[in-house]
Amino acid sequence: MEVGRLPISASQRGKLIAAGYTTLSSFSSLSPSHLARDLKISDNEAAEIMRVASHSHRLDGSAGGCGTVNGAQTAWDMLHEEEMFPRITTSCEDLDNILGGGINCKEVTEIGGVPGIGKTQLGIQLAINVQIPVDYGGLGGKAIYIDTEGSFMVERALQIVEACIEDMSECGALLRKDFQACQLKMHPNNILENIFYFRVCSYTEQIALINYLDKFISEHKDVKIVIVDSVTFHFRQDFDDMALRTRLLSGMALKLMKLAKDFSLAVVLLNQVTTKYIDGSFQLTLALGDSWSHSCTNRVILYWNGNERYAYIDKSPSLRLASAPYSVTSKGIRNSASNCKRIKMM
Numbered sequence: 001m002e003v004g005r006l007p008i009s010a011s012q013r014g015k016l017i018a019a020g021y022t023t024l025s026s027f028s029s030l031s032p033s034h035l036a037r038d039l040k041i042s043d044n045e046a047a048e049i050m051r052v053a054s055h056s057h058r059l060d061g062s063a064g065g066c067g068t069v070n071g072a073q074t075a076w077d078m079l080h081e082e083e084m085f086p087r088i089t090t091s092c093e094d095l096d097n098i099l100g101g102g103i104n105c106k107e108v109t110e111i112g113g114v115p116g117i118g119k120t121q122l123g124i125q126l127a128i129n130v131q132i133p134v135d136y137g138g139l140g141g142k143a144i145y146i147d148t149e150g151s152f153m154v155e156r157a158l159q160i161v162e163a164c165i166e167d168m169s170e171c172g173a174l175l176r177k178d179f180q181a182c183q184l185k186m187h188p189n190n191i192l193e194n195i196f197y198f199r200v201c202s203y204t205e206q207i208a209l210i211n212y213l214d215k216f217i218s219e220h221k222d223v224k225i226v227i228v229d230s231v232t233f234h235f236r237q238d239f240d241d242m243a244l245r246t247r248l249l250s251g252m253a254l255k256l257m258k259l260a261k262d263f264s265l266a267v268v269l270l271n272q273v274t275t276k277y278i279d280g281s282f283q284l285t286l287a288l289g290d291s292w293s294h295s296c297t298n299r300v301i302l303y304w305n306g307n308e309r310y311a312y313i314d315k316s317p318s319l320r321l322a323s324a325p326y327s328v329t330s331k332g333i334r335n336s337a338s339n340c341k342r343i344k345m346m
């Protein structure tokens with residue numbers, strides 16, 4: 001495919017051609033940072049060109065064009081790319097710390113816990129925090145919220161949005177930043193408008209929607225997080241054929257992992273827990289644990305420790321297994337109250 005046919009801006013097309021990249025295959029094997037250097041553009045802009053190019057290439061291939069295998073990416077490029085995307089804060093410093101700074105883009109993070117522990121609250125918080133402007137250390141992105149249980153409450157979302165704006169204006173004053181400049185972006189109406197909400201009422205609807213996300217996100221490029229609350233709800237009932245259930249779940253998991261990689265976004269899967277008889281005692285395990293266990297990069301378990309809520313990193317290829325307290329307040333997710341007391345006393 002020729003660069004002239006790519007759906008990018010005329011100036012980007014001009015820069016590609018001027019740098020000698022006249023066909024898609026002439027730069028498809030480069031890393032975004034390499035392309036950014038050659039074109040003298042930002043890494044983000046280069047990553048976006050690569051994404052559009054790879055999408056157009058896929059469409060071209062499915063329309064009969066011949067497919068090519070992309071070249072390898074170096075580990076150095078991968079590290080550089082990772083640094084390009086800040087993590088999405090949970091609004092709880094302790095939780096962010098054990099997560100290596102927050103929820104990572106390009107990865108699937110499963111968050112499980114007992115009813116009432118705060119999974120939905122965390123999901124709503126992330127859908128809002130992903131919109132924190134780049135100037136304030138955020139991603140300035142948008143969110144997709146897939147609700148399978150009907151637990152998303154818009155009034156509660158508004159309450160958390162207002163608290164987030166309040167925090168940002170305080171933070172702006174501390175950092176002497178011009179909060180007025182981002183006030184329009186961080187207006188409650190705009191923040192709520194940037195959360196695309198889908199209610200799904202059956203597993204077939206859920207699979208159909210996840211298959212459609214590719215197209216939806218191509219048309220809404222700012223989406224930086226997809227939250228599914230909860231991912232296994234419809235798969236826990238009305239299933240006689242367990243092999244079919246496992247196949248459908250694995251297919252859905254693969255699709256979500258691919259979305260995370262292709263669009264450099266975070267996928268957060270909220271999940272319920274059940275009790276299982278293991279080694280002579282009943283223990284809490286995530287719903288559909290065995291058929292689902294390879295579907296995520298990171299797994300976080302939320303649990304009660306006395307009266308306090310805790311999060312525990314249960315599985316991760318890069319984070320140490322650790323736990324941290326957090327609380328659910330009227331403002332949303334925050335540091336645990338006892339931790340705040342400790343900080344004040346010090």
Ligand SMILES: Nc1ncnc2c1ncn2[C@@H]1O[C@H](COP(=O)(O)OP(=O)(O)OP(=O)(O)O)[C@@H](O)[C@H]1O
Pocket residue numbers: 113114115116117118119120121122151156159272328329330331
């Ligand atoms: N406005 C609020 N102020 C303080 N805490 C709140 C507020 N709204 C909700 N909560 C807390 O959040 C908890 C419910 O959290 P959430 O709905 O996220 O649980 P969940 O883990 O998703 O449960 P389920 O699995 O049943 O959906 C409540 O028990 C309450 O303690």
